Amino acid sequence: MNESGVWPTPVSLKTRLGTVEYAEFGEGAAVVSLHGAMGGYDQSLLLARTIGEDGYRHIGVSRPGYLGTPLSSGKSPEEQADLCAGLLDELGIETAIIMAVSGGGPCGLTFALRHKDRCRGLVLVSTCGGIMDTPIPAAFHIMKLMARIPACASAMRKKVLANIDQAASRSISDPGLRDKTLKDPEAGPLFMELMQSTADRMSQRLAGTENDIRITRSTSYALDEIAVPTLIVHGTADPVAPYHHAENLKSGIPTAELLSIEGGEHAAIFTHRKEVRARVTLFLRENS
Secondary structure (H helix, E strand, C coil): CCCCCCCCCCEEEEECCEEEEEEEECCCEEEEEECCCCCCHHHHHHHHHHHCCCCEEEEEEECCCECCECHHHCCCHHHHHHHHHHHHHHHCCCCEEEEEEHHHHHHHHHHHHHCHHHEEEEEEECCCCCCCCCCCCHHHHHHHHHHCCHHHHHHHHHHHHHCHHHHHCCCCCCHHHHHHHHHCCCHHHHHHHHHHHHCCCHHHHHHHHHHHHHHHCCCCCCHHHCCCCEEEEEECCCCCCCCHHHHHHHHHCCCEEEEEECCCCCCHHHHCHHHHHHHHHHHHHHHC
């Protein structure tokens, strides 16, 4: 949502490399945001609103396999990075900062490698720095089956809304930190939007999520060839993308800085929003 509480209207645009859905808000230097698993343009914009600031043209993309962007527009990180470049071409934008969270990391890393002259900077939030080997929870496989049945998907969404604390516990295990985050006047509503968004149109987010899982379990990156300014933000207690991935990114990318969030989990941008947003704001100002 924008400041008026209304989602920017998404647009499906035909580029030279395929159709891509995006939405945007703000004016200024371009910042392209890339969502993670079970995401879409809505969560890309949520990333921008959570750790970005005003004064930029924030462009939230639905990566291939999510919502209005077909998986055929790009299964590989290379195809997804090129699709983002094609979107910038259509929008008349020469350069942009790329901001990626979780499963959006492979696309962000590859954009910095393949389109370095167009990438003013790279922000990597809770992303993998190599091949993932963490097990896929059994709950995901169950959710995947249920999400394809409309009645079951509706029931899961109602369950999330009926017990926000229980739903939030999957991302924030510490009860005190979870309560503090949910009661925060800024971070709380943003985090609730994330949970509500994930539970909305679930079946339209599955193809991309399954593709992301395949990518993160089979792809490595020439990190030493990334030459753009890079900021890594990662929680030290992240159970989804373990902290050693952040250390790998920091040691591999010559230009990288690492903001470690002590005790932060995969949702550290919400639980530690002020700390993260302050550093990202400085990075955006330095590189835009």
